[in-house]
Amino acid sequence: MSLPKGLAEDVSRNLVMVAQLIDEDPEKAYGYSRVALRLASRVAAVREAAGFAAYATQKYSEALAEFRAARRMSGGVELWPVMADCERGLGRPERALAMAGEPEVQKLDKAGQVEMRLVAAGARRDMDQLDAAIVTLQSPELASSAVHPWTARLRYAYADALLAAGREREAREWFAKALEADKDGATDASDRLAEMDGVEFVDAFVEDEADEDESGLVVEGDLDDDLDEDDEDDEDEDDVLGRGDGDKS
Structure with a gap:
């Protein structure tokens, strides 16, 4: 809304392309984000989109810079978990863990807090602290039978950590629970279960x-x-x- 009409339309078209392509062709999405960034670098939504496009192409340093800029402009905290995950991508899991203990986490909504927990558990695994990763994921959200958009990913991460720790029976149980909650196919829990059961898929x-x-x-x-x-x-x-x-x- 802060841009002249013609410029706003050009920027919005590029942002729409970022959203449409970021999953199937992240490199193309990144290209569109760079165009939007050249046109309107002082708009928080543009910096955020550029950050996600860079994140999707594993350009973590660039993504972190864009997320920081978007956060300064908007004043929100919703990007905090993905910023912490960028620190992991840059090989700095200890910084991600430090961010998990900052006051900003308490300002996140439930989905954001779960995301932060997933990032913290990942950082523990990066540091070969498997038992700590498992404990990090143990939470009321994990124990709840209610299904939310983040439930499948939380259960999957817990199952994967259990398997990495050699607790196969428990891992299988939680992969099954992840599959039960995964209505949109966000995880490959079914493949992991089949692998654990020794099922081999053949191209007919x-x-x-x-x-x-x-x-x-x-x-x-x-x-x-x-x-x-x-x-x-x-x-x-x-x-x-x-x-x-x-x-x-």
Whole structure:
């Protein structure tokens, strides 16, 4: 709203493209975010979008700078967890843990506090503190039977930490709970469960092609080989006929 109408429309188009592409093609989303940033670098929403695009392409230093700028402009704390995760991405898990203990965390909504807990647990794992990571994730939100948008990811992270600590039976139970809450396919809990159960997925289409090859059915490569062999036989036959004609003459 702070931009002239024409400029605002140009910026908004680029931001829409960032939102549409950030999951399927983060590099393209990053490109659009840079255009928006050149057009309106003093708008908090633009700096935030640029931060998420950089974060999606693992440009953590750049993402952190953009998130800090957006936070200064807006005065909000909702970016605090992703800022802490950028510190992890930069190989500084101890800074992420320090941020988890700052007063800003208490100002986050429930989703933000859960996200901060996930980041803190990840930082513990970065530091090879598996037991501490497990304890970090143990919370009323984890124990609750209610399903929220963050429930599947919280249960999945807990299951993954348990598995890393060698507690396979408990891990399997929590992967199953994560799958139960994961209505949108946000995690690969089903694949992890199948892996733990020793289930191997086979591409039926590839298997059918292999069966056809073994059964002696002609495939494209075999057909080419057969045609080449036929051509060679014809040439041999022509040679014999030619020599015969010469003998007769």
